[in-house]
Amino acid sequence: MTEMTKMTGNPFYAKGPVAPQYFADREELLKFFTDNVRDAAETKNTKPDNIAILGNWGIGKTSTLAKFRDILHNELKDSINVFSVLFSLKPSVCENANAFTTCLLDAISEQYSTSIPLKNRIEEIIKEEAKIWEQWKLESISLSPELHRKTRNLNLVDALTKLWNKLENSDIDLAIIMIDDIHYLLTEGWKGSLYDLRTDIQTLSSKGTKYLFVITGPTFIYPEMHELAEPFTRLFEKFELNSFDLSGTSEAIIKPLQVDGIPLEISDSAIEQIHNITDGHPFFIATMMHDILRTQKSGKLTLEKFEEIKPGLIGHLAKSKFQDDYNKATDTEKLILLRCAKLKNKIFSPSDIQGKSQAKLFERLANKDLLVKLERGKYKLYHPLFSVYLRGFEI
Numbered sequence: 120m121t122e123m124t125k126m127t128g129n130p131f132y133a134k135g136p137v138a139p140q141y142f143a144d145r146e147e148l149l150k151f152f153t154d155n156v157r158d159a160a161e162t163k164n165t166k167p168d169n170i171a172i173l174g175n176w177g178i179g180k181t182s183t184l185a186k187f188r189d190i191l192h193n194e195l196k197d198s199i200n201v202f203s204v205l206f207s208l209k210p211s212v213c214e215n216a217n218a219f220t221t222c223l224l225d226a227i228s229e230q231y232s233t234s235i236p237l238k239n240r241i242e243e244i245i246k247e248e249a250k251i252w253e254q255w256k257l258e259s260i261s262l263s264p265e266l267h268r269k270t271r272n273l274n275l276v277d278a279l280t281k282l283w284n285k286l287e288n289s290d291i292d293l294a295i296i297m298i299d300d301i302h303y304l305l306t307e308g309w310k311g312s313l314y315d316l317r318t319d320i321q322t323l324s325s326k327g328t329k330y331l332f333v334i335t336g337p338t339f340i341y342p343e344m345h346e347l348a349e350p351f352t353r354l355f356e357k358f359e360l361n362s363f364d365l366s367g368t369s370e371a372i373i374k375p376l377q378v379d380g381i382p383l384e385i386s387d388s389a390i391e392q393i394h395n396i397t398d399g400h401p402f403f404i405a406t407m408m409h410d411i412l413r414t415q416k417s418g419k420l421t422l423e424k425f426e427e428i429k430p431g432l433i434g435h436l437a438k439s440k441f442q443d444d445y446n447k448a449t450d451t452e453k454l455i456l457l458r459c460a461k462l463k464n465k466i467f468s469p470s471d472i473q474g475k476s477q478a479k480l481f482e483r484l485a486n487k488d489l490l491v492k493l494e495r496g497k498y499k500l501y502h503p504l505f506s507v508y509l510r511g512f513e514i
């Protein structure tokens with residue numbers, strides 16, 4: 120091993136969003152985002168287009184938001200001044216409107232990022248506003264649970280309008296609010312949560328503030344959102360993240376090696392095989408590459424060598440991922456999974472499996488990210504390798 124490879128770490132990491140310098144593919148979306156931000160920031164009267172990023176588990180939604188933030192504060196930092204915040208939803212945040220507003224305002228006061236030259240001024244502004252928000256929070260806690268459900272005494276629109284006016288006075292051109300995993304509003308949210316959010320976004324826009332909202336969620340939420348809150352979907356430019364094609368997979372494999380100067384070459388046929396096995400799924404590519412780099416840090420990885428280590432790679436996936444996945448399911452759900460894996464067709468419906476309340480069980484398995492809901496009544500297992508894993512069981 121040379122001195123250099125000893126020092127380089129492992130750039131492949133699948134347990135959180137990918138570091139922006141290793142981010143691969145998604146050119147169309149990145150370009151849309153960059154142009155959109157530039158247009159809105161540079162011209163006074165241009166309203167930004169809100170963006171909805173849809174895709175299933177592990178496909179790169181959170182990574183894309185991290186990349187957006189990197190673009191704002193690195194690539195675009197000399198031309199425009201942007202304020203941005205990344206807000207990750209979780210079920211507890213969606214219980215009622217007040218909890219949602221409180222958590223969003225908390226995220227703004229704690230996790231914002233901004234263009235460097237304005238840092239001190241913005242910090243002052245956020246501190247001032249956070250004090251007011253804190254006061255609201257204390258007042259809202261004294262409300263009865265009954266009132267909590269009915270009223271929105273924490274007013275998101277007022278808070279954000281005031282914030283925007285101050286930001287604008289401090290030379291911020293655009294404020295970006297990214298809400299990761301919006302589906303929790305749909306599955307765990309208070310009644311009318313999407314309508315409320317839609318109305319807020321519309322009101323903010325008509326009040327002349329410049330907020331760009333980016334939301335992410337699994338693909339299936341779109342038709343449901345469309346039905347529930349049709350104008351909601353109209354407020355967003357929709358982008359779907361799918362598995363990488365071969366050139367995307369190739370970039371996801373090669374770019375981190377190049378950026379970190381790791382002298383390992385992966386042959387084209389090995390890349391193609393990794394693509395086939397992972398189905399171009401970013402999470403699985405990152406996981407495999409992480410393991411590959413453990414066994415070989417330099418030289419050339421040929422297809423033959425890859426085939427040699429392949430059983431070990433898949434075995435590790437079974438141990439580190441699929442076992443946990445499987446154990447997320449209840450005994451009844453496990454049986455469903457095993458039956459699904461044995462079906463001839465990759466795409467199936469609840470009626471293809473015998474038994475009662477299958478539709479409910481499928482729904483629950485989709486909420487656990489084990490099945491992917493393609494459209495109403497159409498499902499698949501979340502990854503072909505998981506299917507192979509399940510077929511190894513006797514039932």
Ligand SMILES: Nc1ncnc2c1ncn2[C@@H]1O[C@H](COP(=O)(O)OP(=O)(O)O)[C@@H](O)[C@H]1O
Pocket residue numbers: 131132133134135136137141142143144145174175176177178179180181182183371401402403405406
């Ligand atoms: N564009 C990308 N380039 C390289 N790796 C990616 C990309 N998108 C996702 N990944 C890999 O996939 C994993 C899962 O991505 P993540 O953003 O957490 O997905 P999601 O939020 O959709 O569940 C990350 O840890 C990363 O290793």
Ligand SMILES: [Mg+2]
Pocket residue numbers: 180181182299
């Ligand atoms: Mg995510």
